[in-house]
Structure formats: C-alpha cells, structure tokens
Amino acid sequence: MDGEKPKKESLAAVLLPRRQARPSWDEYFFQIAEQVATRSTCMRRQVGAVLVKDRRILSTGYNGAPRGISHCTQVGCLREQMGIPSGERHELCRALHAEQNAIAQAALHGVKIDGSTLYCTHQPCSLCAKMIINSGIVEVYFDKGYPDELATGLFAEAGIRLHRMGG
C-alpha cells in the first residue's frame, strides 16, 4: 500500500494569511472617508466625509474651496494669517467643510440623502451640525475630536446618533 500522499495546502490556506483582516461596514466606509480627506486643500487639517445609505455611497466631500475658486494652499488662508484658533471664525476661510461639500455634491447631482449616515474623519462643527440635521442625516461616525461643544449639543437635541470610531 502506498503511503499517504503529502497533504497539499489548499489555495485558500495559502492565500488567506496574506489578506488583511476584513473590515466591518463602518470601518470600510470610515477608511474611505480617510482616503477622501487626502484630497483636501486646507492648511490646517485634512477632513473627509462620506454619506452612505443602505451600504451605498451617496456622496463624498473634503474640505477645500468652492469650484473655480483658488484654494487656501494657493492664495493663503486668512484664518492662518491672523492666527485664529481652531474651531473659530470659519467665515474667514474660503473653504467649505468636508460635510458641506458632501451635502452640496448630493444636491448638485439630485441625490436624496434623507436617512443617510455620515462617516467623517473629524467631529462636525456646529455649522455643519445644523446642515446635517436639516439634510435628514440620522447618524454620524467620526474619529478625531473638534473643539465645538455646541455641535454635540445640537446633535443630542436633534436625536442624531454620534459614534466615535474605536471608542
């Protein structure tokens, strides 16, 4: 009788260890938001936002100047020049926030975002929070904090669920 043939490793056994751990849906969309943020032209922080409903991406946005307008990285940013602290005097910067751009992109293309979830690299500011509430977004996932207590209060009052990634 022949001895047992040496066991051949299955293809899956060979390939599986090389694969990255499969992310959860929340991790997956959050990782995409982090990728979106790399397109930002803000001189202070790169923020990315992704709007999702039923596991479909509806819209994305990063912080930067409106279409056809020079970016802060090209012409300078008044907030930077005046040494305005983080979270204050947003109106002095020419850029839109990532969340605002994601909402505007949806409007531009006629995509309904009522009932959607926002994945954002940073906690939204109070101005974005107000837009998020009235856009019908029901849930927000973020990672990095932002010095804006009004925003968290507005979300709580509006019943929007806030989740910190990894926390």
Ligand SMILES: [Zn+2]
């Ligand atoms: Zn700026």
Ligand SMILES: [Zn+2]
């Ligand atoms: Zn904002």
